[in-house]
Amino acid sequence: MYALALEQNTLRLEPETTFAGSAGLIANLATVISALTIYMGLPKPPVAGKKPPTGKKILVYGGSSAVGGLAVQYATDAGYGVVTTSSAANRSMVEKRNPSHIIDHSRPDEDVIREIRENGPYEGIFDAIGSTTTTQRMVALLRETGGRFFSTSPSPGDEAIPAGIEKLWAGYSETLVSQAAHRELRTWYMDAYLPAALKKGTIWPNPALWLEGGLNSAQKALDLLYGDHISGRKVFINPQE
Template sequence: MTSNEAAWIKKPGGLIEVETVEKWIPDGVELLVRVEAVNYNPTDAKLRRSDLFQPQFPLIVGFTFAGTVISTGPDVSSVKPGDRVVVARWGQAGTDNKFAALQRYALALEENTLKLEPEITFEDASGVIANLATVVSALNIYMGLYGGSSAVGGLAVKYATDAGYEVVTTSSSANKKLVEERHAAHIIDHCQSKEDILRELRAHGPYEGLFEAIGSQTTT
């Protein structure tokens, strides 16, 4: 097997450095995946720039990826070597560098792994697994407002409207047509002044819930 390489951040604010790392060996319900596509999440960038998540350095970044199973631990039953899979780095894998996405070969927990159908690309799968999970878990509790043209926001609007909710969302005028295709009831131009946005939001209320996950001070 080709040697393993990984993208490290050695210290807070440090740049990503690519270095050789050991070849991980799966145990128990773990599997080893040759990484074919990685979804570089905004959270990865925030890990480098801020102490919001209080990460332990040095760290290998990356939360979701897709690839081909190379080997499995003795307790894995749902996938086998050669299977195409997509992986999310949830739970106990979240702080262990062996499970990080930005490396040539990464470990995965079976419970965090989905087998891919042949028609699904690695690239699409690596992006959707985290975004859709965020939408489903959050909108099962809170249904309402979201940035409708973002990756997660678009899924949220579609998911909520399919569930029968009347969705009020925000978008730039450039992306309005895209959001209209997701059947939002009302689309508010977020390029307006803050006062105008808030006035429109209030006009379409009251809401069962408001949901925001862009993650900046301005949107919150």
């Protein structure tokens, strides 16, 4: 079985990198770079090391998710303080990504929103979950001041978002890899940033959850993801099984 892909969107793996680690990063990290740098306007981090602290903060809601965890690392390396959310069960995993503050999202809405406000203000807000619940919390957060937040997906009830609050989402990774206007950023990502991260292990995906059965398990993987049965894990299937 062979998968067809444009050469510009493929990566040569070094001996010290694993297929699972690479597959777990390439698309989700592209989403993060596009959302935070193209859409939100954050500067890129260095290929190696971190930028000095800027004194500014961003909010990443969903720090234990596959995309949210990478967003925490990316923004932190770019010099930002990152406030994020996690359950108590995933807190130790999220701490390894060095956010400046972690909020327990399992608490009541009013407590979570108050703690988010207390740790602001924020240069940008990124909702890495994209559910109805997280959208409602972001709307409540911005109800008095107005403003916008970026999200990974639309959700039921978005049409009821009040005037003055804007939820923005896009096919972030597609924007990065396919639009000519961002060719330089894509080249930096594919030729410099991602290979260095994989080789040095400085950025990593969430722990793997392998499903047996190859492509026959694709529907099971989707059911797990869309049924909110996955937390703090990255689902993998091997098409060659």
